[in-house]
Amino acid sequence: MFRFLARRFASHVLLTAVAAVAGYVLASLTLRPALRFAGRKPPVPDEVVDAQLDAWGVNPDVHLASRTWDWLVGLVTRGDLGLSVRGQPVADEIASRAGTSLRLLVIGTTLGILLGIAVGVWGAVRQYRLPDRVTSVASYLLLATPTFVLAVVLMTLAVKLNDAAGRTVIPFTGEYTPGLAGGFWEQLGDRAAHLLLPTLCVALVGAASFSRYQRSAMLDVLSAEHVRTARALGYTHGQAVWRHGVRVALAPMSAFIAYSFGLLLAGVSVTELAFSWHGMGEYLVLSAAQNDVNAAAATVLFSAILVLVAGTVADVLHAALDPRVRER
Numbered sequence: 001m002f003r004f005l006a007r008r009f010a011s012h013v014l015l016t017a018v019a020a021v022a023g024y025v026l027a028s029l030t031l032r033p034a035l036r037f038a039g040r041k042p043p044v045p046d047e048v049v050d051a052q053l054d055a056w057g058v059n060p061d062v063h064l065a066s067r068t069w070d071w072l073v074g075l076v077t078r079g080d081l082g083l084s085v086r087g088q089p090v091a092d093e094i095a096s097r098a099g100t101s102l103r104l105l106v107i108g109t110t111l112g113i114l115l116g117i118a119v120g121v122w123g124a125v126r127q128y129r130l131p132d133r134v135t136s137v138a139s140y141l142l143l144a145t146p147t148f149v150l151a152v153v154l155m156t157l158a159v160k161l162n163d164a165a166g167r168t169v170i171p172f173t174g175e176y177t178p179g180l181a182g183g184f185w186e187q188l189g190d191r192a193a194h195l196l197l198p199t200l201c202v203a204l205v206g207a208a209s210f211s212r213y214q215r216s217a218m219l220d221v222l223s224a225e226h227v228r229t230a231r232a233l234g235y236t237h238g239q240a241v242w243r244h245g246v247r248v249a250l251a252p253m254s255a256f257i258a259y260s261f262g263l264l265l266a267g268v269s270v271t272e273l274a275f276s277w278h279g280m281g282e283y284l285v286l287s288a289a290q291n292d293v294n295a296a297a298a299t300v301l302f303s304a305i306l307v308l309v310a311g312t313v314a315d316v317l318h319a320a321l322d323p324r325v326r327e328r
Helices: 002-030 033-037 046-056 064-078 092-124 130-144 147-165 184-222 225-232 237-260 261-275 282-287 294-319
Strands: none
Touching: 002 064, 002 294, 033 046, 033 184, 064 294, 092 130, 092 184, 092 237, 092 261, 092 282, 092 294, 130 184, 147 261, 147 282, 184 237, 184 261, 237 294, 282 294
16 A cells, blocks of 8 residues: 555656646746836836846746746745745745635535535435435535625625624624634634635535535445445345445545645635635735736645645545555
């Protein structure tokens, strides 16, 4: 198993490096940081613009291969991701925002995984019955609903609840209440309350996707020979399903979850904008809007590292769930 995990980790690291370089190249080819100086009155002299672009390391007059190499060397040797168009180190900006996004991603995705697996298994076991039809329709509705619309619906329901209660029961703007006085537990409760709706938004979208995949994988397992053999050996239907069916169906699910993290960050960006959270998703949108090459490349690197970590965890889970992998 160790050899299998080592090979997989090496491939993940290689793909992460390729994604980081490709992200910087694409950001450099598509974004135009010089446009930040266009249309100003009085006009900014060309030499001033060039000096500023050189300071950011994004001057298009410098060959792209040279700029990419300088960025990569700075990243590997010093952990330097360059300067943003605001003049701040990109690494510092990411450090201040990463925790915000990770709270949403880790908590929301974990809840979405657990709910999606449970709903998928339940629907497969009760195929074409009322529970399966209800969960299928609900999943398709969630998948068809844009994330921003879902966030607005949740906020509307929260407003109605707050109005009915006569006070703010569920706050949903920002990560915390500015100027809130109180001790540790009061601050923690306030942050947890603000976390509720954004987490629910991420979890519902994730559960809808994961449940469809889990249902399909579970249906394949239910008709497999090892499940029928378990029934022939005297196991009840429930025992055969849970002991010999669910475990096998979870193995491919682990890989699907791991490589969904890149797409989840895109969904989190919309959620963060809707609920006024200042995380990596918002940072990605702002970097594109402000033609910030270094910030955009850093968000791609952040996503690639998330996939690297998730892929490694998925490989460990796959090895734990599938005995055949441990023999490699």
